[in-house]
Amino acid sequence: MTISGSEYIKRIDALNNEVWVNGQKITGNISEHPAFKGIMKSKAHLFDLQNNEDHKELLTFKTSSKKEVGFSFQQPTTLKELEKRRIATAFWSRTNAGMLGRSPDYVNTAIMSLGTAHNLFGKNDPNFGSNILHIYQKAMEKDLTFTHTFINPQVNRSTSYMEEDSNIIAAKIIKENTDGIVIKGARLLSTQGGITDELLVIPAGGNFIDESYIYAFTIPSNTPGLKFLCRESFVLSDSPFDHPLGSRFEEMDTVVVFDEVLVPWENVFLYKDYDIAFSMFQETNFNTLLLYQALTRMIVKTEFILGLAESLIDAINIGEYQHVKDKVSEVIVTLEILKGLQFSAEIQAKKNNCGTLVPDAKPLNAAIYYYPRMYPRLVEIIQLLSGSSLITLPTDKDFHSPVRNYIDQYLQGANSTAEDKVKLFRLAWDLCMSPFGTRQTHFERFFFGDPVKLSMGLYNGYNKNEYVDYIKQFLS
Ligand SMILES: Cc1cc2nc3c(=O)[nH]c(=O)nc-3n(C[C@H](O)[C@H](O)[C@H](O)COP(=O)(O)OP(=O)(O)OC[C@H]3O[C@@H](n4cnc5c(N)ncnc54)[C@H](O)[C@@H]3O)c2cc1C
CATH class of the missing domain: 2.40.110.10 (Butyryl-CoA Dehydrogenase, subunit A, domain 2)
Incomplete structure (x- = not known):
């Protein structure tokens, strides 16, 4: 029930x-x-x-x-x-x-x-x-x-x-x-x-x-x-x-x-x-299924970050600059890589001994290698795009105080009211600068284990023989 x-x-x-x-x-x-x-x-x-x-x-x-x-x-x-x-x-x-x-x-x-x-x-x-x-x-x-x-x-x-x-x-x-x-x-x-x-x-x-x-x-x-x-x-x-x-x-x-x-x-x-x-790890595949859940969540989070980046750009009208497009492209590439890894894991899924259809571990292991390293960069991109708007953040109480008229005038956005702009940048701040946000970064780095040990596991478990044979054949 x-x-x-x-x-x-x-x-x-x-x-x-x-x-x-x-x-x-x-x-x-x-x-x-x-x-x-x-x-x-x-x-x-x-x-x-x-x-x-x-x-x-x-x-x-x-x-x-x-x-x-x-x-x-x-x-x-x-x-x-x-x-x-x-x-x-x-x-x-x-x-x-x-x-x-x-x-x-x-x-x-x-x-x-x-x-x-x-x-x-x-x-x-x-x-x-x-x-x-x-x-x-x-x-x-x-x-x-x-x-x-x-x-x-x-x-x-x-x-x-x-x-x-x-x-x-x-x-x-x-x-x-x-x-x-x-x-x-x-x-x-x-x-x-x-x-x-x-x-x-x-x-x-x-x-x-x-x-x-x-x-x-x-x-x-x-x-x-x-x-x-x-x-x-x-x-x-x-x-x-x-x-x-x-x-x-x-x-x-x-x-x-x-x-x-x-x-x-x-x-x-x-x-x-x-x-x-x-x-138990190999036989139950519970780690692989957990990663499948986690990758789905990471995709949602990256979509959110992409939407946020684009909204910040509109709020202060910086979309004409090449480096701004380049930074957002990094977010887009991250999103597309994650989606590709998910698709690859799904279409290569195989049944285990328990009858569970288990997504392919290789792309999922690649995702958990990649995202803990990439997530801090996504956060950095939001910071770099935001500039001082991540700091000039009046609170709800300020909007209900005698200084509101100054805030409305001096903190307005290119095409938005000060209230809407501040609301947006408070969201960005909470994602990447508040105690909540910095904990999110730490979480993405470590939630599935120490990234170094995960990388060792990926290396040790990956079958590299056919590629070594390829080199041997090539040389002969
Ligand atoms: C926000 C957050 C939420 C979490 N939630 C959960 C949860 O709900 N449930 C849960 O079980 N766990 C959870 N974790 C724990 C997470 O699984 C561990 O943090 C992670 O496995 C790393 O272990 P550790 O923190 O002990 O770091 P350590 O393994 O001690 O690593 C610390 C440093 O030492 C290095 N190091 C340590 N040992 C070695 C070694 N043998 N070889 C090479 N380098 C080494 C690491 O590379 C790293 O740089 C969470 C972690 C965080 C940060």
Whole structure:
């Protein structure tokens, strides 16, 4: 069943998750807290769209038992289903200009990929297979939202570093009993931590030496001992005029602390099994499907940036200059490259062992190499095109003050009122200069992992032999 926006808000409020912001534990409804009310409203809107008759067909699908569930839970088995998934993600993403990196379809895609690969997790113990299948079915039926933590705390990244048992930092299994496993330590970096129903945890790379780090599970966000430690909020106000993006789409990032958290056995789907821990990425293809979702969002965001660039140019009438056209061409080329990579991934999709039609990983890996490097340049282009208009930004209150007549006169645009022009440039500022905007740049650089390691993965996984043979033949 799909939920409505108000059901989502009620459900998260009722969980009463342990969330800490600025030295204080949130008490009362989290949906009313200044750091969360904007983002929760934006998420609620996504859920409402699922129930809107005009969009229902795109945003939901009917299970074999004729239940209507969210689109991202559908296992794509045909090209048409894959395309529908892409169109639905783009539709949701357009409501937030691609700013929500963790809209519910992101982690739900992982839950679908893991759930449909239940045979893999049940290979050595059928209980783990039925657990992940049940997790997937429950998530689909209840339209759950998840946050995820796939990384260990950034304390010491040297290859020779080994954590000592007496000083636990990275979350690990410290005990097990008939009820479940007990986890102690911390994990990074749960975006939207505290405002989702549940948390998905899978093994973090690099710590496979010790089997106490090999586990995967989901748990409700209000499980005793689970704490979400927030960074400072980047919601500067709830004015959509002053902070058009931050007031609505600030997702929040949290460190997750497991203070001896008991994870019931029925929530665990991987336990101290090296074989499955190593093969789960290849066998479930969940990373590839996540990238497919992310690339769709990146395209929407780039379209937004292109529209913004062109609007800024019109506002101050700089379209006649060659370098201005050249800069916008860079944005256009980025957009077309992304679209081409998406098309290539889609038309080369193949079924995996679970029956899921998986887009081709090669173009998707190229996209996640390319965009983290290109996104900062797109932001720079907006800054370079804007000049002082990114700084001369009166607030909504200024427009309702005795100095308004000066603002109207001196800050007007080439063909627009001062109010419209300022509104536009406040949007540009929130994209590339506000705390919200700079976090967006950092997000695009790192959200899928360290770009250096991703590049190593791309190099190592890419079959270069036929090109080396080509050189050999050429020389002979
Ligand atoms: C805004 C934001 C939101 C995020 N949201 C989530 C989320 O919701 N869920 C989640 O699980 N994660 C999330 N991430 C975490 C993200 O996955 C990590 O930031 C990313 O994987 C990089 O890991 P790290 O931050 O530990 O950096 P590190 O891996 O520690 O890298 C730091 C620097 O050290 C270098 N370095 C470290 N180790 C090596 C090595 N072995 N070889 C070469 N160079 C090395 C890197 O190249 C880099 O320059 C988010 C990150 C950000 C910034």
